[in-house]
Amino acid sequence: MVTAGEHPNDHALVSDYLDHLSVERGLAANSLAAYRRDLTRFLDFLAGRGIDLLSAGAKQFDDYVIELRAGSEGRSPLSATSTSRAIAALRGLYRFAFDEGLVQENPTLDLRRPTTPSRLPKALTxxxxxxxxxxxxxxxxxxxxxxxxxxxxxxxxxxxxxxxxxxxxxxxxxxxxxxxxxxxxxxxxxxxxxxxxxxxxxxxxxxxxxxxxxxxxxxxxxxxxxxxxxxxxxxxxxxxxxxxxxxxxxxxxxxxxxxxxxxxxxxxxxxxxxxxxxxxxxxxxxxxxxxxxxxxxxxxxxxxxxxxxxxxxxxx
Structure with a gap:
């Protein structure tokens, strides 16, 4: 686990956060895998812009959400539900970084999830x-x-x-x-x-x-x-x-x-x-x-x- 004030590389921070979710929060394996995919996608997004995880701000978050909904080269657009999950993963990661003393404030506090419709579950007759x-x-x-x-x-x-x-x-x-x-x-x-x-x-x-x-x-x-x-x-x-x-x-x-x-x-x-x-x-x-x-x-x-x-x- 990272110590307060330490500046780990981005992948190490994500790994520590996922360990926290697994050990201390008891998150299920399937949910962990989904969070890992979402956060890896965000790291790829930042890397393409030369920005590290702890330097990202509102503009990067907004651009990322737009890319999630619109899709990008080699990646399909995400539904509102999947985008909402990806944003939840981001907010959790930065809350973890704040709690660990790696950032002075949580930059995702104003990041809102898209409204997801309550669709009727499909059922066979x-x-x-x-x-x-x-x-x-x-x-x-x-x-x-x-x-x-x-x-x-x-x-x-x-x-x-x-x-x-x-x-x-x-x-x-x-x-x-x-x-x-x-x-x-x-x-x-x-x-x-x-x-x-x-x-x-x-x-x-x-x-x-x-x-x-x-x-x-x-x-x-x-x-x-x-x-x-x-x-x-x-x-x-x-x-x-x-x-x-x-x-x-x-x-x-x-x-x-x-x-x-x-x-x-x-x-x-x-x-x-x-x-x-x-x-x-x-x-x-x-x-x-x-x-x-x-x-x-x-x-x-x-x-x-x-x-x-x-x-x-x-x-x-």
């Missing part, structure tokens, strides 16, 4: 989910694995990072009420029920397919394995979902992602009458405000409720 889950096949070990993975994502609302981090000991499928232990953001644990469809798919995979995959590796405890017997990667999980989506929906797969299955899990629970606090616990949301995004009904559901509930909605 129950019919679309059924088509997707039926598209994986069940003839090979990898097909059984992919079927179990997709059933698990929709059946538990797990994040993709939680699913691929799953170990065999985290599953309890033989109990009267099957459950799984998930470790979410900030290493927070939660116990989530596993529905019968997901339970059956997992059992089929664990009994009929996982041993064959595990024999090719070194005995990892991971539930979901690749063809080398190692823990399944996020990229491979995405590929499995994309393959199923292409079979289910043809070329229209841009709207399908692991997070869409999580959105669908929450949306369908709420449409079925689940209490929002229960859904919050199942999703592992720290705040119910995040879960409330799912309470905004779709036009189709609104129309269905109106036509079936209002006494003069339809004639005859």
């Amino acid at each position: 129950t019919e679309e989910v059924a088509r997707l889950l039926a598209a994986t096949g069940a003839d090979s070990p990898t097909q059984l694995r992919d079927a179990a993975l997709l059933e698990f994502l929709y059946g538990t609302g797990a994040r993709i990072s939680e699913a691929i981090a799953l170990d065999i000991d985290d599953l309890d499928l033989t109990a009267d009420f099957p459950v799984v232990r998930l470790v979410g953001k900030g290493d927070k644990e939660r116990i989530v029920p596993v529905g019968s469809y997901a339970c059956d798919a997992l059992a089929a995979y664990v009994v009929r397919a996982r041993p064959a995959l595990m024999a090719r590796g070194r005995g990892t405890p991971a539930v979901f394995l690749n063809t080398r017997g190692a823990r399944m990667s996020r990229q491979l999980a995405w590929a499995a979902l994309r393959s199923a989506a292409e079979k289910a929906f043809g070329g229209e797969v841009e709207h399908v992602s692991p997070h869409v299955l999580r959105h669908s899990f929450a949306t369908h629970l709420l449409q079925g009458g689940a209490d929002i606090r229960v859904v919050q616990e199942l999703l592992g949301h720290a705040s119910v405000a995040t879960t409330q995004l799912y309470t905004k009904v779709t036009p189709e559901h609104l129309r269905e409720v109106y036509t079936t509930s209002h006494p003069r909605a339809v004639t005859g």
Whole structure:
């Protein structure tokens, strides 16, 4: 860790800040990786202008935000949400530098994040989910694995990072009420029920397919394995979902992602009458405000409720 008054090189300061976030704040690995990318991009921006980190001021910050939104050579424009995260990383870095005595004042105090719209989470219909889950096949070990993975994502609302981090000991499928232990953001644990469809798919995979995959590796405890017997990667999980989506929906797969299955899990629970606090616990949301995004009904559901509930909605 840098000492007060010391003038480290820019990369050393960023490294110390990320260590601080990891050790003292317990920031999750995925968030750390995003912060590292954002801050490295800012260092590249400053280096191209011959300015070091602790000499940057309002003009550099404003120019940087403009570049983030507009894009630059070799870099795509960022959305308002991604720009907001990049600015949060900058503000945190300079607050850290101020606390360490490396700057006399925090130059990012007036740096504001762009307004990000509260967009409705996308969700598949129950019919679309059924088509997707039926598209994986069940003839090979990898097909059984992919079927179990997709059933698990929709059946538990797990994040993709939680699913691929799953170990065999985290599953309890033989109990009267099957459950799984998930470790979410900030290493927070939660116990989530596993529905019968997901339970059956997992059992089929664990009994009929996982041993064959595990024999090719070194005995990892991971539930979901690749063809080398190692823990399944996020990229491979995405590929499995994309393959199923292409079979289910043809070329229209841009709207399908692991997070869409999580959105669908929450949306369908709420449409079925689940209490929002229960859904919050199942999703592992720290705040119910995040879960409330799912309470905004779709036009189709609104129309269905109106036509079936209002006494003069339809004639005859």
